Amino acid sequence: MQPENSLVEYGARRVIVTITAILCALLEIVDTTIVNVALTDMKGNLGSTLTEIGWVITAYAIGNVIIVPMTSWLSQQFGRRNYFAASIMIFTVFSFLCGNATGIWELVIFRFLQGVGGGALLVTSQTIITESYPIEKRGMAQAIYGLGVIIGPTLGPPLGGYIVDHFSWPYIFYINIPIGIAATLLTLQFVRSPKFYAKTLRKHIDFLGIALLAIAVGSLQYVLEKGHDDDWFNDNIIIILTVTAILGFFFFIWRELTYKNPIVELRVLKNGNLRVGTIMSFLLGFGLYGSTFIIPLYTQSTLGWTAQESGMLLIPSGIATAFMMPLIGKLLQGGVKQQYLVAGGLITFFLYSLWAYKILTPDTGADAFFWLLIVRGMGLGLLFIPITTLALSTLYGQQIGQGAAFTGMMRQLGGSFGVAIITTFLSTQNMSHRMNIVSHLDKNNPVVQQRISMMTKGFMSKGMTHDVALQSAYKALDYSVTKQAAVLSYMDVFLYLGVLFLICVPFVLLVKGNRKKKVNMAEAMH
Structure with a gap:
């Protein structure tokens, strides 16, 4: 029996776990695109400039992409179920606070923290679904998970457009609250953590690795999000952050390959299929x-x-x-x-x-x-x-x-x-x-x-x-x-x-x- 079979679910329990994971994946992905159609209303309501309102999208993306590589390590520290439930709670609470924001920079901070909570939802959902199905049904498991990931970006704009046209922009955040509460309760009741995670709590936390990852990925995401608006390398901030991203990734890779307890296990990329899949995921x-x-x-x-x-x-x-x-x-x-x-x-x-x-x-x-x-x-x-x-x-x-x-x-x-x-x-x-x-x-x-x-x-x-x-x-x-x-x-x-x-x-x-x-x-x- 393969190690992952210890978490295989059957019958109604597998259905509930799958629905919970897809709900969470949809929550995270819909929120990536639903905001796009509400930016004009937000700009007028909050009295912000076009550049400032763009940060509502940028902050979420930065929070998201910083936390994603750390999800496996954080799951090991706190137990996957607990970490997953905590992430849903963080996402839900900051969704409420985003809807109640009265100023542009208040909204930007809440969006960043919402992105930190949301980053775990996508990756952990994929892991939960993959491990809930036996190996011969992994193709079908990925098909079910893929429904959320592919339909999410497509669902965001029409849903956001409908809410903005018929209600007001805070409701694009408020709709997350009931789904988030339901998903939290289902996670605590039905999602299981792998037993070996309990033994992996480490005394020496890789704080330097966390800092280097946050600096490298955050800088890169900023450059990609703001580069065009700021005329790319004619802007000093873009130049500084590009250099920061390159150096950050260099020292992060060196740290993770030499430290005993790395925050991100880069050695898993020795797997040829994963390397190809990683490159193709970028293209996707x-x-x-x-x-x-x-x-x-x-x-x-x-x-x-x-x-x-x-x-x-x-x-x-x-x-x-x-x-x-x-x-x-x-x-x-x-x-x-x-x-x-x-x-x-x-x-x-x-x-x-x-x-x-x-x-x-x-x-x-x-x-x-x-x-x-x-x-x-x-x-x-x-x-x-x-x-x-x-x-x-x-x-x-x-x-x-x-x-x-x-x-x-x-x-x-x-x-x-x-x-x-x-x-x-x-x-x-x-x-x-x-x-x-x-x-x-x-x-x-x-x-x-x-x-x-x-x-x-x-x-x-x-x-x-x-x-x-x-x-x-x-x-x-x-x-x-x-x-x-x-x-x-x-x-x-x-x-x-x-x-x-x-x-x-x-x-x-x-x-x-x-x-x-x-x-x-x-x-x-x-």
């Missing part, structure tokens, strides 16, 4: 959060949709992913190699990106997105479960929590890198396309003159004088150029994202799994 985060970020941005800024309309657009994608999850789980249980499914997911994502590149216009209708986003949902389903199963398939005992922490952190950082790179790329491409279009608009060109003349007459027919009408015609032409440049920039993003995923396919197919483990898993399935 890049695609998942990048595409979740860019579609609402395009529909709101270019097509003029409301936040709720943009959020609702992503629902078909979430439904497609939910439909795919059990099918992928069955394929994995049937012995299909994870590498083949991941390659299929990457190719599907390439097709989705190419399709998006083809359909984007300044006037694309909602109907054009439906099947496109169905394909996106299928691609995410093909990527998520096989990647997480591949990463954790040859780990046992404490290693599962450590491996889940690495994949969780890399997925989060992949999303941050994705949003930062896409934002910067959009900005530079937008300027380039605008200059290119303007260079072809010669005011002496008869076609341009005719267009200006027709627009001027149109404005004059509405009662404007010739001078005002001519000025309005030039403004309308400038607006048209700006919109066209923006569309071309979004098209470029999708094209390059697609090429990135396609390039990864051969590398995934070259990955060699642990044959012995695969034989054992196949035997267990039969």
